[in-house]
Amino acid sequence: MKYFHLVWAALFRRKTRTFLTLASIVAAFxxxxxxxxxxxxxAQLGQNADGAQRLQTSSKLSFIETLPISLQGxxxxxxxxxxxxxxxxxGGTYQGPKNQLFTFAVAPNYLDLYPEIEVDPAQxxxxxxxxxxxxxxxxMMKRFDWKVGQRVPLQSGIYPNSDGSLDWAFDIVGVLRAKxxxxxxxxxxxxxxxxxxxxxxxxxxxxxxxWYISRVSDVRRSDAAxxxxxxxxxxxxxxxxxxxxxxxxxxxxxxxxxxxxxVGSIMGAVFxxxxxxxxxxxxxxxxxxxxxxxxxxxxxxxxxxxxWMVLAESMLIxxxxxxxxxxxxxxxxxxxxxxxxxxxxxxxxxxxxxxxxLVLMLAIGLLVGxxxxxxxxxxxxxxxxxxx
Amino acid sequence: xxxxxxxxxxxxxxxxxxxxxAAWILLPWWVLLGAAAAFxxxxxxxxxxxxxxxxxxxxxSTLSQRIGSSSVVIVGIAGVVGVLVALLAxxxxxxxxxxxxxxxxxAIVLRGGSAAxxxxxxxxxxxxxxxRAPEIARDxxxxxxxxxxxxxxxxxxxxxxxxDEDGSVQLRGVGDMAWAxxxxxxxxxxxxxxxxKRELVVGKGARRQFTGLDPGSELRLGTQPWTxxxxxxxxxxxxxxxxxxxxxxxxxxxxxxxxASVFARLSDPSAFNAFKATLAADPRLQVxxxxxxxxxxxxxxxxxxVLRIIGIVVGSIMAIGAVFGAxxxxxxxxxxxxxxxxxxxxxxxxxxxxxxxxxxxxxLLAALGGALGGxxxxxxxxxxTASTLAGGVAQLSFEFKVSPALxxxxxxxxxxxxxVGGLFPALRAATMPVTDALRAA
Numbered sequence: 127m128k129y130f131h132l133v134w135a136a137l138f139r140r141k142t143r144t145f146l147t148l149a150s151i152v153a154a155f156x157x158x159x160x161x162x163x164x165x166x167x168x169a170q171l172g173q174n175a176d177g178a179q180r181l182q183t184s185s186k187l188s189f190i191e192t193l194p195i196s197l198q199g200x201x202x203x204x205x206x207x208x209x210x211x212x213x214x215x216x217g218g219t220y221q222g223p224k225n226q227l228f229t230f231a232v233a234p235n236y237l238d239l240y241p242e243i244e245v246d247p248a249q250x251x252x253x254x255x256x257x258x259x260x261x262x263x264x265x266m267m268k269r270f271d272w273k274v275g276q277r278v279p280l281q282s283g284i285y286p287n288s289d290g291s292l293d294w295a296f297d298i299v300g301v302l303r304a305k306x307x308x309x310x311x312x313x314x315x316x317x318x319x320x321x322x323x324x325x326x327x328x329x330x331x332x333x334x335x336x337w338y339i340s341r342v343s344d345v346r347r348s349d350a351a352x353x354x355x356x357x358x359x360x361x362x363x364x365x366x367x368x369x370x371x372x373x374x375x376x377x378x379x380x381x382x383x384x385x386x387x388x389v390g391s392i393m394g395a396v397f398x399x400x401x402x403x404x405x406x407x408x409x410x411x412x413x414x415x416x417x418x419x420x421x422x423x424x425x426x427x428x429x430x431x432x433x434w435m436v437l438a439e440s441m442l443i444x445x446x447x448x449x450x451x452x453x454x455x456x457x458x459x460x461x462x463x464x465x466x467x468x469x470x471x472x473x474x475x476x477x478x479x480x481x482x483x484l485v486l487m488l489a490i491g492l493l494v495g496x497x498x499x500x501x502x503x504x505x506x507x508x509x510x511x512x513x514x
Numbered sequence: 515x516x517x518x519x520x521x522x523x524x525x526x527x528x529x530x531x532x533x534x535x536a537a538w539i540l541l542p543w544w545v546l547l548g549a550a551a552a553f554x555x556x557x558x559x560x561x562x563x564x565x566x567x568x569x570x571x572x573x574x575s576t577l578s579q580r581i582g583s584s585s586v587v588i589v590g591i592a593g594v595v596g597v598l599v600a601l602l603a604x605x606x607x608x609x610x611x612x613x614x615x616x617x618x619x620x621a622i623v624l625r626g627g628s629a630a631x632x633x634x635x636x637x638x639x640x641x642x643x644x645x646r647a648p649e650i651a652r653d654x655x656x657x658x659x660x661x662x663x664x665x666x667x668x669x670x671x672x673x674x675x676x677x678d679e680d681g682s683v684q685l686r687g688v689g690d691m692a693w694a695x696x697x698x699x700x701x702x703x704x705x706x707x708x709x710x711k712r713e714l715v716v717g718k719g720a721r722r723q724f725t726g727l728d729p730g731s732e733l734r735l736g737t738q739p740w741t742x743x744x745x746x747x748x749x750x751x752x753x754x755x756x757x758x759x760x761x762x763x764x765x766x767x768x769x770x771x772x773x774a775s776v777f778a779r780l781s782d783p784s785a786f787n788a789f790k791a792t793l794a795a796d797p798r799l800q801v802x803x804x805x806x807x808x809x810x811x812x813x814x815x816x817x818x819x820v821l822r823i824i825g826i827v828v829g830s831i832m833a834i835g836a837v838f839g840a841x842x843x844x845x846x847x848x849x850x851x852x853x854x855x856x857x858x859x860x861x862x863x864x865x866x867x868x869x870x871x872x873x874x875x876x877x878l879l880a881a882l883g884g885a886l887g888g889x890x891x892x893x894x895x896x897x898x899t900a901s902t903l904a905g906g907v908a909q910l911s912f913e914f915k916v917s918p919a920l921x922x923x924x925x926x927x928x929x930x931x932x933x934v935g936g937l938f939p940a941l942r943a944a945t946m947p948v949t950d951a952l953r954a955a
Binding site: 142143146147149150151153154156157160161186187188190191217219226281282283284292330361362363365367377388391392395396398399400402403406407409410 | 669767
């Protein structure tokens with residue numbers, strides 16, 4: 127570190143070039159920040175401790191099939207099952223089929239199994255008292271500019287109301303907030319309504335529920351519990367499939383698209399390009415300074431310290447650019463999310479992205495600096511001073 | 515005074531770049547071709563044009579000496595164009611697969627308010643009423659060419675997935691009219707299912723996506739065993755489905771006599787409005803009719819738009835990175851040829867030819883990079899199959915489609931990057947003080 131001022135001075139020997147190199151590194155890490163945020167938020171859906179503790183039971187035939195409500199009591203009796211709740215897909219839309227909303231009709235104890243969703247206790251009480259009440263995620267509230275206390279007309283894409291039309295109306299009685307902002311993209315875009323009211327109103331659902339969620343007391347024995355649940359309805363017309371919520375989420379996401387693969391290959395292309403551009407600049411910088419490096423060696427700098435100085439220089443420039451780029455991503459991501467009014471939800475750049483980013487910066491810096499540094503190390507003083 | 519002049523010039527440059535880029539994006543290809551032709555004529559005929567041509571020739575012929583840094587520009591821009599074209603090809607392939615599923619002569623009728631088939635339910639009575647509409651074409655036996663169909667989502671093991679990993683596939687229950695309504699669909703292997711039996715025909719895409727869908731094999735849906743008897747090909751989103759007899763599907767999934775949708779072949783493409791009016795006039799029906807073209811286009815709109823936006827945002831950020839890379843390389847190239855350029859100017863070459871020559875050289879490199887990136891995207895991704903959950907319910911497999919239009923778009927991006935990346939170094943070359951440059955090492 128005692129040569130830091132030398133490295134620093136070398137970095138700004140050619141301001142234009144340094145600035146241009148920095149700019150392309152910033153662009154690359156800006157992209158990295160945005161994409162890695164998306165990737166990790168996909169990977170982290172359902173990946174919390176609460177998700178592992180919950181089993182999701184749905185029809186084996188297909189996820190749109192329903193299950194009889196009589197299963198609830200039988201699941202609750204299984205060893206290791208602490209609590210059972212159920213939900214049904216409502217298929218809500220607002221102002222036409224363009225705005226598809228995540229709407230579930232849920233049992234009164236649904237929120238007890240989801241401690242990661244925060245709701246004001248007074249609002250939960252209000253919800254339990256009001257049959258047509260619904261709890262709405264915060265993003266959703268912002269997206270449509272809804273207020274608590276407002277009555278909102280929703281259409282169901284699937285279930286008619288008691289009067290035969292697809293129009294429903296609900297009172298907003300509370301707001302759902304995610305305790306951990308990483309899962310906000312899902313939780314805060316959710317609408318919960320009463321299963322009882324829904325079931326009584328629509329002619330299609332006679333004591334059927336979409337899926338069960340149960341909490342196990344001992345996570346290590348959750349596989350056995352899942353098997354026991356599935357055994358309840360084996361060879362009946364309602365065979366079930368139970369798995370941890372984590373696994374269910376993962377298999378659902380896998381079907382969405384090979385998000386990881388596509389994002390990964392883009393990042394690969396970006397870094398390859400970046401590596402090339404920065405590597406070229408570093409090579410140029412060292413080539414230009416051949417005589418300077420020779421002077422350094424003449425006055426007694428060892429070959430290895432010259433090597434490290436060049437390496438430090440390239441790592442420094444990549445780290446500066448990378449931190450600027452990631453910082454920019456951290457600012458731009460939330461700004462885009464806020465600006466789009468909940469349409470696009472870019473997650474904030476998390477600690478993991480920062481760590482991964484820093485490792486990448488150092489690795490790239492090392493890699494692009496390696497060739498010029500080795501060349502600098504092997505420099506023959508006499509030839510270099512003579513300009514050969 | 516000097517500073518003011520500098521600022522004015524910078525502002526002018528930015529304005530020029532903005533104008534050129536805007537024209538570049540907005541103008542159709544034949545205007546650009548015309549501009550290129552005029553430019554070529556200028557190079558051939560005008561005095562300064564001929565000067566520009568010869569300076570360019572010098573630059574291009576010495577490119578091999580700067581092969582390292584020049585190939586950096588090429589590869590950098592190829593990376594940008596490759597990623598951009600690949601992402602756009604994904605959007606294009608998705609849109610193409612879904613929207614080619616429909617045409618104007620076939621209508622789809624769903625329960626009013628249902629966004630997709632999976633959400634729709636129609637009673638037997640409603641279906642019989644719809645089939646009586648006079649606008650529906652009749653087959654040789656005088657039966658209406660209308661196919662009531664049932665759609666459910668079925669769980670099947672995914673190819674290449676874990677032992678217990680299921681994906682969702684669309685299972686369509688159809689009657690014998692379904693084949694008549696879709697003339698483009700053909701059985702490429704095996705045969706059609708026999709009515710009343712638990713037999714399946716599978717789409718090519720579905721077969722690729724899930725295991726155990728080869729003809730002759732048996733699989734379980736729920737508690738029942740089914741046999742796969744054939745494979746069909748249609749070149750659209752139907753290929754991601756599996757088909758079986760509607761009655762059997764309805765009894766397996768407890769749907770009674772209800773169906774999800776009616777596909778109707780109209781007697782004439784222009785009959786759609788009349789058909790829609792007939793259905794709307796009937797008070798017993800609460801249904802919505804769309805041409806299948808509109809229906810499938812609506813289904814694909816959202817996703818392909820999002821994919822396109824992602825492609826353009828990612829492409830733009832990468833392009834900015836590449837512009838700086840190109841600037842760096844070209845500045846270095848100009849600096850290393852400072853003496854050469856100064857000599858040219860000393861013997862009477864004016865500023866414009868020098869600017870044009872450096873610009874042309876950069877854009878040539880960019881065009882090479884664009885072509886390379888497009889070619890890589892085409893080689894790797896054209897026909898590459900991917901799949902996604904369509905409408906959140908069933909897997910839809912589609913192919914990336916690298917169309918000539920996309921390649922042209924990629925080339926346009928490459929040239930735009932080359933223009934911005936070459937302009938500043940070109941101006942530097944033209945405005946360098948001749949005497950200083952001649953003295954430079």
